[in-house]
Amino acid sequence: MATGRTHRPATRSRGIPEATVARLPLYLRALTALSERSVPTVSSEELAAAAGVNSAKLRKDFSYLGSYGTRGVGYDVEYLVYQISRELGLTQDWPVVIVGIGNLGAALANYGGFASRGFRVAALIDADPQMAGKPVAGIPVQHTDELEKIIDDDGVSIGVIATPAGAAQQVCDRLVAAGVTSILNFAPTVLNVPEGVDVRKVDLSIELQILAFHEQRKAGEEAAADGVVPPAVARKQRPTDQGPDGDVPAVMPA
Amino acid sequence: MATGRTHRPATRSRGIPEATVARLPLYLRALTALSERSVPTVSSEELAAAAGVNSAKLRKDFSYLGSYGTRGVGYDVEYLVYQISRELGLTQDWPVVIVGIGNLGAALANYGGFASRGFRVAALIDADPQMAGKPVAGIPVQHTDELEKIIDDDGVSIGVIATPAGAAQQVCDRLVAAGVTSILNFAPTVLNVPEGVDVRKVDLSIELQILAFHEQRKAGEEAAADGVVPPAVARKQRPTDQGPDGDVPAVMPA
DNA sequence: ATGTCTTTGTGAACGCGTGCACAAAGATGG
DNA sequence: CCATCTTTGTGCACGCGTTCACAAAGACAT
Known part of the structure; x- marks a missing residue:
């Protein structure tokens, strides 16, 4: 999946x-x-x-x-x-661009597993002008303006999106327009892409939620007949939490 | 999957x-x-x-x-x-420990999506004594020695492994022995766990390889009748590459 | 050569997941 | 109260993926 x-x-x-x-x-x-x-x-x-x-x-x-x-x-x-x-297809070289050099993007740039299988980091790209030129994992970060040129020059066909959710679709569109046909998406958003473009997503939050589901189930089995039965919350009632942390739908650290 | x-x-x-x-x-x-x-x-x-x-x-x-x-x-x-x-199960609080505070572990600790859905980072754990006490994402890193105590005290049932591949199984065993029953594994290794423990894995390298497969297929379709046909490599012949980069099976940055 | 033993490669059955297509349910207007 | 219209909930069929179980293939010894 x-x-x-x-x-x-x-x-x-x-x-x-x-x-x-x-x-x-x-x-x-x-x-x-x-x-x-x-x-x-x-x-x-x-x-x-x-x-x-x-x-x-x-x-x-x-x-x-x-x-x-x-x-x-x-x-x-x-x-x-x-x-x-x-x-x-690992006998050939796959240049990859990583867009969004925040915590995660930097971690990916430093990830040894990339280089070891024919995946070469062709460029690190970030929208923040402050980042431009700063080296991450030995590679200088370039500004988003350079994106199209880099992709074209290096013949990049695989892009990694590690931006905040809000920027992901926009970045995706630019990648695709520039010729990228495979995308690895770390931003918690559904990406819309034209036919012929492959997208795979990695969502840490989703993985945890799935674990939580099973965890709850395990816990619930022991408790079998407890008073902990769902209190049949009245319909339309507003859930208890939801307030505190503003609860942006899971924004990336970027 | x-x-x-x-x-x-x-x-x-x-x-x-x-x-x-x-x-x-x-x-x-x-x-x-x-x-x-x-x-x-x-x-x-x-x-x-x-x-x-x-x-x-x-x-x-x-x-x-x-x-x-x-x-x-x-x-x-x-x-x-x-x-x-x-x-x-998101209406309840899920304390989570992150083991292995390298690039990726730090990125995870900073990841907003964790906190926003009831997942509270109970502790950051690293084997490096140098890291102990150093705050990451506002939380002081603790040494591996504390692992069992933390899990027991906070009732942690979900663990995140972001260590190098070599340490993952060992960490996993300790987590499980201490009472963790759900594990999110970022290390590129197959974890062996006893019945009743759930493991989900996230492997960046694997995702890229899957993309590369499809990418190669796309490229191959246009080339249809080219001289690029597989040269029918003689059996037993040693693959051409394999030499250069030592090719560690994809070690984590950690 | 022939027989035995190991391990592959696969035919066939089964189960899960997906998508179609429609009947049932309710809202809405007269 | 009845007719119409919208949207849900689901029965059904189909296809992919998994697993079992076994025949075929080769190695190896005699």
């Missing part, structure tokens, strides 16, 4: 189911670890355990890529690393 | 499908925005558009919560905000 929505052809892209694509990076990570330990081959069972999935699922996933295993033996680690990397 | 794996009862928790639970925060956000604009009611069509989903899906989602709409009119915004909040 996470595609930003709006159009979604969703269905399998060139035979490979979306759910499988989402797991390939997981397998790749486990395989890379094995590769570093110079392990030559792994069985589906072992690899599945390392990736935290079911072995049947893993085998079916790999079957979409082709027959890369050897029966009775398992999979060749190096070979599989290469095949998955290629399938994911 | 995102549940950390391992056990997964996965199926619907008390009648509410997992997919629906994952969308409730989305609806809540849209509803809160409407509430701030003092909009009294919304139709499923309008709200669905604001949340970026299909209206039939939204109605079905709400039907799991009960019949909260009025035919011919729509849904009462305030009432729905309250019902969803209650369902998600």
Whole structure:
């Protein structure tokens, strides 16, 4: 789950189911670890355990890529690393721009995982003129005015939005107009994009809320027959909280 | 998708499908925005558009919560905000600990979306003694030694892991042993947890890789009949790259 | 060669999630 | 009070994803 929505052809892209694509990076990570330990081959069972999935699922996933295993033996680690990397497009260089260099944007710029898989930070962009020129993670921040030029010059096709919610759609529109066709959105907003543009979102607040739901459920099961039964709040009654902290719908730190 | 794996009862928790639970925060956000604009009611069509989903899906989602709409009119915004909040468990206070105060941990601590929905940062914890006492987002960082005491004293049931990958499992074990039953994991590792503990993961690198896959596919379609056809790499042949950047499996900045 | 043993690759069944399309419910106007 | 119009709530069908279970494939020993 996470595609930003709006159009979604969703269905399998060139035979490979979306759910499988989402797991390939997981397998790749486990395989890379094995590769570093110079392990030559792994069985589906072992690899599945390392990736935290079911072995049947893993085998079916790999079957979409082709027959890369050897029966009775398992999979060749190096070979599989290469095949998955290629399938994911990681054998080429992906320049990425990060827009919105606040706390989160800076953290992303410093994130080692970016560089390690062919994702090169082409530019850091912020709307604040004060930020311009200031180096973050060794890269000087550039002003939003430069956005189109950077994207065009470097052939950037992936953009990361780490701005406050209010600025996200506007930034998104500019990215798309400039030629970006894949967006990773950290701002808590639904982005509208034209057909052909992929959006994936990461929302910390949403993840926590989902955890809270399950947490509440766990707690509620023990309490079973308690006086804590919902007080059947009268309809139309205004909820108790909501007042204090103004409650902006979850504004980004930016 | 995102549940950390391992056990997964996965199926619907008390009648509410997992997919629906994952969308409730989305609806809540849209509803809160409407509430701030003092909009009294919304139709499923309008709200669905604001949340970026299909209206039939939204109605079905709400039907799991009960019949909260009025035919011919729509849904009462305030009432729905309250019902969803209650369902998600947001009417109560959720103390949260963040472990690993590096770039990302600090960004999370500063993240406004945490506080705005009943999630209170109970403590920031880091293994580095140098960090101890240093205030981040107005909260003094505490040493890992204090972890168990904090969790016990404050009744913390939700933990956020923002440590490097190598430390994540260890931190996870301690959190769980101390009583935490829900974990939001930002470290690029598969966490093993006992039955009854929920794990959700957020992995920036994985999201980018998924985007890269689709991006490559888009690019490949235009090139259709090019000489760029996969050169049918000889089996067992060592992949070309892999050498340069040491390629740590995506270590956290932390 | 032949047999045994391991592990892959997949056919088939099942279940969850999605979306259509419509009947029921209520609002609103005459 | 009846007719009309809007919007909800849901029965139903379809498709994707998961899992089981097993036949086919290869390694390895004899």
